[in-house]
Amino acid sequence: MPRKDRTDQFLDPSTEAMLAEHERVSALYLYNADIGEKRTSLYLTLISVGSAVFLGMAQFGVDRILLLWSAVGFLAIVLLVGALTFQRLIERRIRSTQYLRAINRIHCYFAQKDPSLRPYYSWPPCDDVPSFDTRVGVLAGLRDVVAVLNSLFAGAMVAVTGLALVSTIHFMVDLSLGVAVAVVAWFLQQRYEARKLADAEAASAQYVRFPWDGEMEQTIFDRVRRREQ
Numbered sequence: 001m002p003r004k005d006r007t008d009q010f011l012d013p014s015t016e017a018m019l020a021e022h023e024r025v026s027a028l029y030l031y032n033a034d035i036g037e038k039r040t041s042l043y044l045t046l047i048s049v050g051s052a053v054f055l056g057m058a059q060f061g062v063d064r065i066l067l068l069w070s071a072v073g074f075l076a077i078v079l080l081v082g083a084l085t086f087q088r089l090i091e092r093r094i095r096s097t098q099y100l101r102a103i104n105r106i107h108c109y110f111a112q113k114d115p116s117l118r119p120y121y122s123w124p125p126c127d128d129v130p131s132f133d134t135r136v137g138v139l140a141g142l143r144d145v146v147a148v149l150n151s152l153f154a155g156a157m158v159a160v161t162g163l164a165l166v167s168t169i170h171f172m173v174d175l176s177l178g179v180a181v182a183v184v185a186w187f188l189q190q191r192y193e194a195r196k197l198a199d200a201e202a203a204s205a206q207y208v209r210f211p212w213d214g215e216m217e218q219t220i221f222d223r224v225r226r227r228e229q
Contacts, residue, residue, distance in 0.1 A: 155182030
């Protein structure tokens with residue numbers, strides 16, 4: 001039930017507004033996470049269906065050259081979808097961090113009213129945490145999975161193209177070239193991700209109103225702990 005349908009008459013309007021905003025931003029965060037998982041699921045489904053089709057074609061004895069060029073086309077499509085999925089997952093990470101920082105900003109409102117709440121929050125109640133480039137949780141895991149698959153498919157597409165053009169005469173050369181392309185694709189994706197997240201971090205700096213001060217947080221935490229003792 002939305003917050004507006006269950007307001008508490010004993011809370012002041014400012015607290016009600018903050019709780020309603022907290023609920024709205026939390027819902028947006030969950031929706032954003034769900035969209036990212038659906039995009040990844042669609043990408044993996046495309047890979048599974050395509051692989052099954054090519055296995056069936058191979059069993060039915062389709063001409064080898066036709067099979068190889070069909071595989072090149074399929075890998076190109078998968079690589080395009082994978083690149084778009086990787087881009088969307090980076091955008092999801094940026095938006096999710098913005099939502100988490102908005103939630104922390106609301107936490108700051110309550111922590112200023114009652115400092116004893118600070119130790120119970122997952123992050124310090126400051127709107128410059130978490131960092132955009134935090135490498136933890138499902139958010140980073142999905143990006144890495146997609147990046148690995150994109151790299152493998154880029155290398156496979158190059159290797160299969162070589163096989164289609166010059167048959168199996170230079171198989172080891174094609175394989176080595178495919179491995180090299182896969183490694184380069186992996187590092188390019190990592191560099192691109194790091195640059196995008198660093199740009200987002202720099203752009204968000206102007207919106208920070210309650211920056212994290214580790215020394216201040218520790219002082220407040222020690223004060224609360226002494227009070228509880």
